[in-house]
Amino acid sequence: MITTPVDDFVRAYADSGIVRAHMPGHKGRGEGPERWDITEMTGADSLYEADGIILESEENAARLFGSGLTCYSAEGSSLSIRAMLLLALRRAQRPGERPWLLAGRNAHRTLLSAAALLDFDIRWISNAECGMRSAESDHVIGSNNSEFRIPNSEFGCGLLSSSMNVSALDEALSRAETLPFAVYLTSPDYLGGVVDIRAAAEICHAHGVILLVDNAHGAYLRFLPESRHPLDLGADMCADSAHKTLPALTGAGYLHVSKRLADITRADVKAAMSVFASTSPSYxxxxxxxRCNRLLEREFPGQLATFARRMDLMKEHLEEAGVVLTGDEPIKLTIRATRAADGHMIQRLLQERGIECEMADPDFVTLMLAPCQLDQMDTIERPLLDTAGYWAGQPVRIPPALPSPGERVMTIREAMLSPQETLPLSQCEGRVLASDTTGCPPAVPIAVCGERLTEETIELCRYYGLKTLRVAKLR
Ligand SMILES: Cc1ncc(COP(=O)(O)O)c(C=O)c1O
Structure with missing residues (x-):
């Protein structure tokens, strides 16, 4: 049976009446959760040197996820992603070679900050369905270093979706003169797009490269009746945000290492995480x-299975009403906006009916739902069906194509470390992007720092509602 040693310790301490002559400054007093907010005192263990209750809890999580090793993050997947990349980089370091990563273009901005901190290059694998306008033409996208020709199709997902053609991955690895230190995929993505991780892992392993997955949106996939978690499909390391899809507080995350990477030790993972992490993780x-471990062992899988069936039913009802959906995730609902209502309008319609969505942009609206909301499913479905008569059944909006990247002038690191200024979009053409350009959410970079900004890129920034960009100062 799964124990809850950290939760037990925190509760016992809160009830003990011990005088808190240690941090934090609230001393357990206050009107919020202060009682349970402790620090690394005797018996509380220490996240980055865990050998007590935190170790026991992490080992419970590893058993639940079937990993070789699972370490907690109190700073979301952002921390796990940086640590995962550092671990991969160290493992594949080849003296004299500049390290590079082969990555899906729909990556979260954290990848770029990791590239700046760790000073590696990124070459992009194109999405199979990225920003299509015509079914006939082929479209070349990617960084200056990538040139994978991907057929267009009619219903593009812009730069957000991970519907990647895995043959592009094989082609990229076969063509590479030196191997990347890893392949990095984001799956699921904000729209619920899921990559064929099993196929991608087979390709990576055949080339002798490890596969890292940003699974921030997919921790729950392990607990479906048949696991669809990337680790079970062949990924070598995964960063999961517990807080996005599991019953856990904001900031809760995991870094999982698969059993195949037996050379990576817990000490290695902890050391990598502590390079980037706060020394005061939140208890x-x-x-x-x-506590989440206990739920994952007991009621969560059953609740998830029931909820996924109810989601399927809702999706069926919406499609019957003419709503066009996208994505393959069981508990995410992504609606294609139409000519009659863009994503922001659909978002407002739902807000007026008491529902707050996860994300809306001109082309999509994403609702992230969870098994604990089974009782709210009618409340969510009804307003969508009530308003669908007005906007559904119309031609869907096609997101703009991802522009060809501008000339690469600096590495990502050089650009991020360069003196910078913020300029209105109208003054950015020809300047070098120095910081990431994202709408948040979904925080997928529209352009990559170090690239010269083109008119097309600036137009896309405008489309996604950006008003200014950070550019390198002219010398
Ligand atoms: C795809 C993706 N990866 C990583 C992250 C970062 O996760 P976290 O907020 O848990 O640090 C996010 C956050 O939204 C995300 O959408």
């Missing part, structure tokens, strides 16, 4: 991850 978050 509220650690206790939440600990």
């Amino acid at each position: 509220l978050i650690l206790a939440s991850l600990d």
Whole structure:
């Protein structure tokens, strides 16, 4: 049976009446969760040197996820992603070679900050369905270093979707003169797009490269009746945000290492995480991850299976009403906006009916739902069906194509470390992008820092509602 040693410790301490002559400054007093907000005192263990209750809890999580090793993050997947990349980089370091990563273009901005911190290059694998306007033409997208020709199709997902053609991955690895230190995929993505991780892993392993997955949106996939978690499909390391899809507090995350990477030790993972992490991880978050283990062992899988069936039913009802959906994720609902209502209008329609969505942009609206909301499914479905008569059944909006990248002038690191200024979009053409350009959410970079900004890129920034960009100062 799964224990909850961190939660038990925190509760016992809160009830003990011990005088808190240690951090934090609230001393357990206050009107919020202060009682349970503790620090690394005797018996509480220490996240980055865990050998007590945190170790026990992480080992519980590893058993639940079937990993070789699972370590907690109290700073979301952002921390796990940086640590995962550092671990992969160290493992494949070849003296004299500049390290590079082969990555799906729909990556979260954290990948770029990791590239700046760790000073590696990125070459992009194109999405199979990225920004299509015509079914006939082929479209070349990617960084200056990538040139994978991907057929267009009619219903593009812009730069957000991970519907990647895995043959492009094989082609990229076969053509590469030196191997990347890893392949990095984002799956699921914000729209619920899921990559064929099993096929991608087979390709990576055949080339002798490890596969890292940003699974921030997919921790729950492990607990479906048949696991669809990337680790079970062949990924070598995964960063999961517990807080996005599991019953855990914001900031709760995991870094999982598969059993195949037996050369990576817990000490290696902890050392990698502590390079980037705060030395004061939140025990509220650690206790939440600990309690989550018990739910994952007991009621969560059953609730998830029931909820996924109810989601299927809702999707069927919406499609019957003419709503066009996208994505393959069981508990995410992504609606294609139409000519009659863009994503922001659909978002407002739902807000007026008491529903707040996860994300809306001109082309999509994403609702992230969870098994604990089974009782709210009618409340969510009804307004969508009530308003669908007005906007559904219309031609869907096609997101703009991802522009060809501008000339690469600096590495990502050089650009991020360069003196910078913020300029209105109208003054950015020809300047070098120095910081990431994203709408948040979904925080997928529209252009990559170090590239010269083109008119097309600036137009796309405008489309996604950006008003200014950070560019390198002219010398
Ligand atoms: C695809 C993706 N990866 C990584 C992250 C970062 O996750 P976290 O907020 O848990 O740090 C996000 C956040 O939204 C995301 O959408």
